[in-house]
Amino acid sequence: MYLQWLIERMAGWSAEPALIWNDCTTTYGELIDRVRFWNAFLDTHQVAPGEVTTLEGDYSPAAVSLLLALIERGTIVVPLTKAVEAHRKEFLEIAQVESVVHIDEQDRWQFTRTGRTADNPLIATLREAGDPGLVLFSSGSTGKSKAALHNFARLLEKFKTPRQRMRTITFLLLDHIGGINTLLYTLSNGGVVISLRNRDPEAVCQAIERHKAEMLPTSPTFLNLLLVSHAYERYDLSSLKLITYGTEVMPESTLTRLHELFPHIRLQQTYGLSELGILRSKSKDSGSLWVKVGGEGFETKVVDGVLWIKAHSAMLGYLNAPSPFDEEGWFNTNDMVEVDGEYIRILGRKTEIINVGGQKVYPAEVESVLLQMENVVDAVVVGEPHPLTGAIVTARVNLAQPESPQAFRQRMRTFCRERLASYKIPVKVEIVDSEQFNARYKRVRR
Known part of the structure; x- marks a missing residue:
């Protein structure tokens, strides 16, 4: 039925x-x-x-x-x-x-x-x-x-409208709103669902080549790992027409590099939440972090720099927490955004902002700079309490090759001074060996 x-x-x-x-x-x-x-x-x-x-x-x-x-x-x-x-x-x-x-x-x-x-x-x-x-x-x-x-039943309604048929990699997991969305979109349009044995860059590129995949829905963290691994150089990815990315803020340096390497592939930012479903989205262009979100069944507004959404497909509520909706059904995403006409640029979660002596620091901006450094594989930036400034910027970095912490810190400060305001430069740096993302390939800031 x-x-x-x-x-x-x-x-x-x-x-x-x-x-x-x-x-x-x-x-x-x-x-x-x-x-x-x-x-x-x-x-x-x-x-x-x-x-x-x-x-x-x-x-x-x-x-x-x-x-x-x-x-x-x-x-x-x-x-x-x-x-x-x-x-x-x-x-x-x-x-x-x-x-x-x-x-x-x-x-x-x-x-x-x-x-x-x-x-x-x-x-x-x-x-x-x-x-x-x-x-x-x-x-x-x-x-x-x-x-x-x-x-x-509400989540299914949008799939009744026929759209483009695609051969799609199922990167996002089946217990993720993006994974459910990918599966139902593909099946409702006569596409091909391409399952993965695992989700490392080598396996993903191999699947794209072998099965002539046209669409890859994924995360910025994975795309950064793809660039670092150079797996894209070992496989034929010419069938790929569209890469969509979401779940976290995209570092501008990662997007720029992707656009340079794959000018024939459309790069599209997506936006969705477990509580609301996946909104329709349109990036200003493949190299831009500005995106238009909404579509039928969704309303958006920005209040004090924070994105709010009202959705027909919104959840009924949490099974283990109070309802997050206001009296009119609006949901506070806690995502800080800039606005340019119909487009928004997502800066980061309000809860992740680092307040350094009254100055706001968005982790994604600092991470974007650190990822441009030679020998840096990944970087996660967080705030740490400080008695004088309220907080300091700290960074955890993964390196491709061993490097002395002292030498790296000095090199990092020199590199960042030309690209960041002084209060945004990490004061504390830790070189780590463990992965800094979860099974959904999303950065973990805890």
Whole structure:
């Protein structure tokens, strides 16, 4: 019922490829057959509409077809991936999961019941409406994860409008709003979903070459790693038409380098949140950080430099936190922005601003400069309390080759003096070996 329009559309492409997983192709017709299998499976295991069901897996034929079957049945889906394995028990409890389907790396599945009965008031409200649901957890990169409950029917509406068919890399995970958006966009337009064995630059470039991928939705952190790795030099990426980036602020130096290296590829900034869905966006041009966001079902406004959004597809609320919406339904993104007519430039989260003696420092601006330095692979900038200035700028950097901390600090200060105001130059620098991003390839500033 909820996906009849999509199933009918997919049936028109029955012989065409829908999904490439482990270098094996599943057609749209085969995907529909798998959805029928899962419908029978869920009947056998008495999974009822409104039941809270976790799907544990990645973009495999079993996982993708099960997701479609769960939506069609009207269940409340809680997708989880290996990236959140450490939080699995906590997430199952918060979402009050009643049944779990675990799909392993060989695409085999196991069904279990948890013995719970979901009684969260928001879940009850969704059940009364009779619509399918989706629970997404925030990444928790700056604090405790929150569980956003969506009415899935609202999220599906925008995919009914036909758009461009693309062969798409599924870089963003299945338990991420961007991953769900990528999957549904691709399937609803007859594209090809290209699954990855892993998400390092080598594997991604290999998949682009082998399967003639046209679109790569990813993060600025990954794109910086791609540049540093030089993996793009070892593979033919000529099929790639579009790279979209979001989830965090893009360093200007990274975007500039990408645009120079790939002038034939359109670079487009995206914007979305677990609480609201993905907005339509349009970058001023491939080399610009100015972007227009909004589209049908979204309203935006800027108050005191902060972006606020009202969305038809907004979540019903958090399962484990108070509602963040004001009385009129506006959501404070906490993203500081500059405005130029219809375009905005995202500067960074309000909570991440470093206040140095009354002067504002945005970490992304400093990181952009540090990433231009020779031998710097990655850089994360944060504020640290200081008794005189209120805070100081500190930087954690990863280096390609060993370098003495003293020599690097001196070289960094000389480099930054020509490019940054004095109060923005890191006072404290730490050279680290560990990765500074999470499984979603998003910088971790904690």
